[in-house]
Every structure is written in C-alpha cells, then in structure tokens.
Amino acid sequence: MNVTTSPGPASGVWGKLQTQAARLAALPVRELFERDPRRFARLSRTAEGLLMDFSRQRLDASALAELLQLAEAVGLRERIDAMWRGEHINPTEDRAVLHIALRQPPGAALGGAAVEKLVMDERAHMLDFAAGVRGGTIRGSAGAPFTLVVNIGIGGSDLGPAMGVQALRAYTAGAPRCEFVSNIDGVHLAEVLEAADPRTTLFIVCSKTFTTLETQTNARSARAWLSARLGAAAVPAHFAAVSVNTRAMDEFGVHPQYRFQMWDWVGGRYSVWSSIGVTLAIAVGRDNFLEFLAGGHAIDAHFRSAPWQQNLPVLMGLTAVWNNNFLNLPTLAVLPYDDSLRRFPAYLQQLTMESNGKSVLLDGRPAECQTATVVWGEPANNAQHSFFQLLHQGTPRAALDFLLPARSSCGNQPQQNLAIASCLAQAEALMAGQSAGTVRAELERQQLPPARVAALVPHKVDPGSRPSTIVLFRQLDPATLGKLVALYEHSVFTQSVVWGIDAFDQWGVELGKKLTEQLAPAVEDPAAGHAAPAAVLELLATVAQWRG
Numbered sequence: 001m002n003v004t005t006s007p008g009p010a011s012g013v014w015g016k017l018q019t020q021a022a023r024l025a026a027l028p029v030r031e032l033f034e035r036d037p038r039r040f041a042r043l044s045r046t047a048e049g050l051l052m053d054f055s056r057q058r059l060d061a062s063a064l065a066e067l068l069q070l071a072e073a074v075g076l077r078e079r080i081d082a083m084w085r086g087e088h089i090n091p092t093e094d095r096a097v098l099h100i101a102l103r104q105p106p107g108a109a110l111g112g113a114a115v116e117k118l119v120m121d122e123r124a125h126m127l128d129f130a131a132g133v134r135g136g137t138i139r140g141s142a143g144a145p146f147t148l149v150v151n152i153g154i155g156g157s158d159l160g161p162a163m164g165v166q167a168l169r170a171y172t173a174g175a176p177r178c179e180f181v182s183n184i185d186g187v188h189l190a191e192v193l194e195a196a197d198p199r200t201t202l203f204i205v206c207s208k209t210f211t212t213l214e215t216q217t218n219a220r221s222a223r224a225w226l227s228a229r230l231g232a233a234a235v236p237a238h239f240a241a242v243s244v245n246t247r248a249m250d251e252f253g254v255h256p257q258y259r260f261q262m263w264d265w266v267g268g269r270y271s272v273w274s275s276i277g278v279t280l281a282i283a284v285g286r287d288n289f290l291e292f293l294a295g296g297h298a299i300d301a302h303f304r305s306a307p308w309q310q311n312l313p314v315l316m317g318l319t320a321v322w323n324n325n326f327l328n329l330p331t332l333a334v335l336p337y338d339d340s341l342r343r344f345p346a347y348l349q350q351l352t353m354e355s356n357g358k359s360v361l362l363d364g365r366p367a368e369c370q371t372a373t374v375v376w377g378e379p380a381n382n383a384q385h386s387f388f389q390l391l392h393q394g395t396p397r398a399a400l401d402f403l404l405p406a407r408s409s410c411g412n413q414p415q416q417n418l419a420i421a422s423c424l425a426q427a428e429a430l431m432a433g434q435s436a437g438t439v440r441a442e443l444e445r446q447q448l449p450p451a452r453v454a455a456l457v458p459h460k461v462d463p464g465s466r467p468s469t470i471v472l473f474r475q476l477d478p479a480t481l482g483k484l485v486a487l488y489e490h491s492v493f494t495q496s497v498v499w500g501i502d503a504f505d506q507w508g509v510e511l512g513k514k515l516t517e518q519l520a521p522a523v524e525d526p527a528a529g530h531a532a533p534a535a536v537l538e539l540l541a542t543v544a545q546w547r548g
C-alpha cells in the first residue's frame with residue numbers, strides 16, 4: 001500500500017502541537033473557562049443526535065486548529081476515501097476494510113455492487129432466521145420453540161453482540177433468553193447449561209475463522225452435551241454458525257440453512273454489523289437491528305462528509321492523540337451513566353487496543369511515538385465509588401469519556417436524573433478541582449484547630465484539569481447504540497492514520513495462540529516429557545500435583 005504522507009512526529013505540525021501543549025499544560029482548564037465565557041459553545045459539537053462536549057479538554061481554539069492541521073498533514077481525507085473505495089488499507093493481511101458496507105441501506109452500493117448484493121442477501125437470510133427463532137417458527141428437534149440462545153464465540157465474535165444485547169435489554173421483550181459463552185475454562189458454559197433444557201436450546205457458534213481454540217472447545221462441549229441428551233441426530237436443529245469457513249461449519253454438523261457467511265474484509269472486532277450480530281438480531285428483533293445498522297450508517301455518512309471542524313469521530317480521534325502524545329495521558333477511562341452499557345468499556349478495549357496496539361508503521365519501520373490508548377472503565381456511579389479517587393488525586397492520570405443519556409432506558413427518569421447530576425458533578429469537579437485556599441477556608445469555617453487545618457489541606461486539594469469529553473445523547477436506543485459504536489470505530493481509525501499504523505491486523509495475538517497449542521499436550525500429561533521450556537515443566541509438575 002502506498003502511503004505518501006508522513007505520520008506521527010514526522011508530520012510538519014507535530015512540533016507546533018508540542019509548543020501548544022507546553023503552553024496549555026501550564027494553564028488550569030478552569031482558567032480557560034474564566035478567560036472565555038463562550039468556551040462551551042466553541043468546543044462542543046452536535047451531529048446525528050450526539051452532542052460532544054470537548055470544553056473540559058485541555059484545548060483551545062488555537063490548539064484545535066493545529067490538530068485539524070495534523071489531520072491534513074497525515075492525509076486523513078485520502079485514507080478515509082481509500083477505505084470507502086474498498087482499497088486494501090489493511091496491507092499486512094492484504095485486505096479491504098469494509099465494515100462500513102455492512103450497515104449500508106439498500107441501493108447505496110457501498111463497496112461496489114457485488115459487495116452490496118452479498119451484504120443484502122446475507123442480511124435478509126440472517127434476519128429471517130433471527131425472526132424465525134424469535135417468533136418461534138424455527139424450532140428444536142422435538143418441535144419446541146427455543147427459549148435459550150447460547151452464542152459461543154470470543155473477541156469480536158462475542159463482545160459486539162454481548163455488549164449489544166446488554167445495552168438494548170429494554171428492546172428484548174418476547175425474545176428467548178440470550179447468553180454469551182466465551183472463556184475456555186468451561187465455567188460459564190457449565191453455568192449456562194446447568195438450568196438449560198436441551199429441547200429448547202439453540203447454540204450459535206460465531207467464529208470468523210472457525211478455528212479459534214476457545215470457541216471450538218466450547219462448541220464441542222455444547223455439542224456433546226446436546227448429543228448426550230437428545231442424540232446426535234438432533235445436532236443440526238440446535239446449531240447455527242457464522243464464519244467465512246463454510247466447510248468447517250458443515251463438518252461440525254451445522255444445519256445448512258442455519259449457516260451464515262461473513263467475509264475476510266470484515267475484521268472480527270468490526271463484525272457486530274454482520275451475521276455475527278445474529279444473537280443481537282434475535283434479542284431485539286429485525287426492525288431494531290436495522291435501526292442499529294442505520295445508526296452506524298448515519299455516522300459513516302457524517303465521517304465521510306463533515307468538515308474536520310464538525311466531524312465528531314475525527315475530533316474524538318484527534319483529542320485522543322492530543323491527550324496521548326502531547327499531554328502524556330495514555331489511558332482513557334470510559335464511563336457510561338447508563339448501566340445497560342456495562343459491557344461497552346470491554347467492547348471498546350478490543351476495538352481500540354487490538355486495532356491500535358502496534359509499534360510499527362505501515363511500511364514496517366518502528367513507530368516514532370506512543371500508539372494505542374489504554375482503555376478501561378465501568379458504569380460510572382459504581383466507578384465513582386471505586387477508582388474515581390485515583391482520577392481525582394492519584395499520580396497516574398487519565399483522560400475520560402462520559403457517556404450520558406438524557407432519558408432513562410428503563411423508564412425511571414428520577415433515578416436517571418440523579419445519574420445525570422452525578423456525571424455533571426464529576427466532570428465539573430475533575431475539571432475545576434479544589435484549591436488549597438478553598439479547602440483552608442472551608443476547614444476554618446468548621447473551626448478546626450489551626451494545626452489540624454494545616455495537616456488536612458494538602459490531602460483535600462483536588463488539582464483538577466483532568467480532561468474529559470461528555471458524549472450526550474437522548475436515549476440508549478438501537479440507532480444511538482449504532483452511532484456510538486461507529487463513532488468510536490472511526491475515532492480509532494483516525495488515530496491509526498495519525499500514527500501511521502495498520503488498525504486492522506492483529507499479529508501480536510498469534511504467538512500466544514501458537515504456544516497454547518504447543519503446550520496443551522504437556523499440560524495434559526507433564527510426565528510424558530514434552531519439549532516445553534524447563535521453567536514451564538517445573539511449574540507444571542506442581543500443577544499436576546495440585547490438581548490431583
């Protein structure tokens with residue numbers, strides 16, 4: 001792939017941004033508010049039903065203008081166009097990157113007419129199946145409708161649909177219960193199967209490659225469980241699958257009508273929009289799944305056409321670069337103020353860190369700056385009572401994204417109002433902080449002895465200037481969820497373009513996979529003298545002793 005622009009520190013504006021950062025690092029953010037009463041208006045943007053408030057970032061108009069110059073300098077427009085043209089912008093796997101084609105409406109011809117036809121045919125097949133399972137017309141081998149759907153997959157074949165079903169729980173009335181099993185240790189599968197009725201249980205094996213150890217292991221265990229109870233002949237009626245690997249799905253015993261296709265131009269962590277989202281479609285129904293796709297498509301159109309100044313994913317991506325590379329804040333805490341989004345931080349971890357956790361440029365040279373933001377997070381009122389202490393006063397510092405719905409997703413607006421108050425209070429406190437003078441005055445008002453006041457002041461000072469973005473939306477509905485996911489996807493892509501890395505491969509996870517396969521026989525039988533490293537064998541000796 002021919003990338004002619006200079007990424008990262010080699011781009012002309014990098015030095016200017018460092019100067020801007022040095023200037024702003026010396027200014028408390030509250031002072032930026034005092035200097036500019038129109039700061040909120042200047043640094044917030046609304047598009048596609050999302051309001052993004054960047055005013056608590058350590059930014060001003062001049063630094064933002066330079067960041068937009070950075071987008072120009074690295075050729076972001078051309079890279080976006082290349083994605084849309086279906087060019088192989090994932091050069092190490094020699095693949096196009098067309099998850100944007102999965103959420104297109106009919107007639108958009110995104111990815112070309114052939115891709116559009118594949119997507120539309122597959123979408124119709126998957127949605128018909130989902131409607132059949134949801135409506136009870138597709139049934140198990142004994143003729144009973146399914147009451148439990150177990151999605152077996154891991155990484156992108158788990159996190160997207162699992163996060164989506166949790167986020168859109170309010171839309172799942174009338175659907176079978178949906179569970180997601182991913183880990184290899186068998187604990188979760190056992191838990192799910194404990195109370196399951198095999199006659200009414202459908203397994204959906206989601207695996208792009210259909211070779212992933214965790215998924216294959218869980219799928220085989222599930223098949224054995226079902227066969228033991230209903231007989232091997234019942235398997236096809238109880239197993240659906242999604243993969244690029246049709247033959248492997250056949251060999252596993254999946255019903256031919258229940259096999260769904262994906263393509264190598266869809267990365268695992270970008271695949272919830274494909275048939276990998278089948279469990280989500282079963283849970284929320286056809287129309288809501290289409291709304292989810294439409295939300296993603298709305299952000300695609302916005303990303304493609306909005307000027308940088310107004311472009312939400314671009315502004316979000318550039319802000320992440322600013323915090324990471326210029327303000328030395330390499331971690332991002334994602335804090336949803338709607339408990340339904342409790343799996344969203346985990347979803348973003350794969351999206352962000354598997355995409356941008358790279359240290360070489362597209363041309364193979366070492367990256368010249370820090371890449372990939374470390375993402376973490378938790379529904380925020382819980383987080384306020386666990387790790388917010390560190391955010392306020394700890395020495396490690398983080399950037400923050402607050403995700404804030406105006407309306408309750410469960411019909412309890414009075415409690416949602418308290419969540420909103422919590423969010424705004426925290427954003428304000430983390431921005432403005434509390435000076436020694438304010439703390440001292442308050443303690444003196446309490447008439448504490450002077451020595452006690454002096455001792456307490458340093459402990460109660462809150463330095464503030466912790467940069468945050470508030471993403472405000474009306475309500476967590478299917479379209480909004482689609483918008484939020486696409487927003488972060490394109491932000492991650494924007495960051496990768498600035499850094500000059502391939503956001504769509506994941507070679508780093510391969511080594512661990514290979515070693516697991518090599519070590520598995522030695523773990524099974526350490527005494528057999530397998531050619532494992534000595535330190536591993538020594539540890540295994542104790543494992544063997546302790547497991548009995």
Ligand code: F6P
Pocket residue numbers: 154155156157206207208209210211212215268269354506509
């Ligand atoms: O973790 C590596 C990875 O390849 C992810 O990119 C992917 O989402 C996951 O494994 C699962 O892969 P598959 O869908 O092929 O089972």
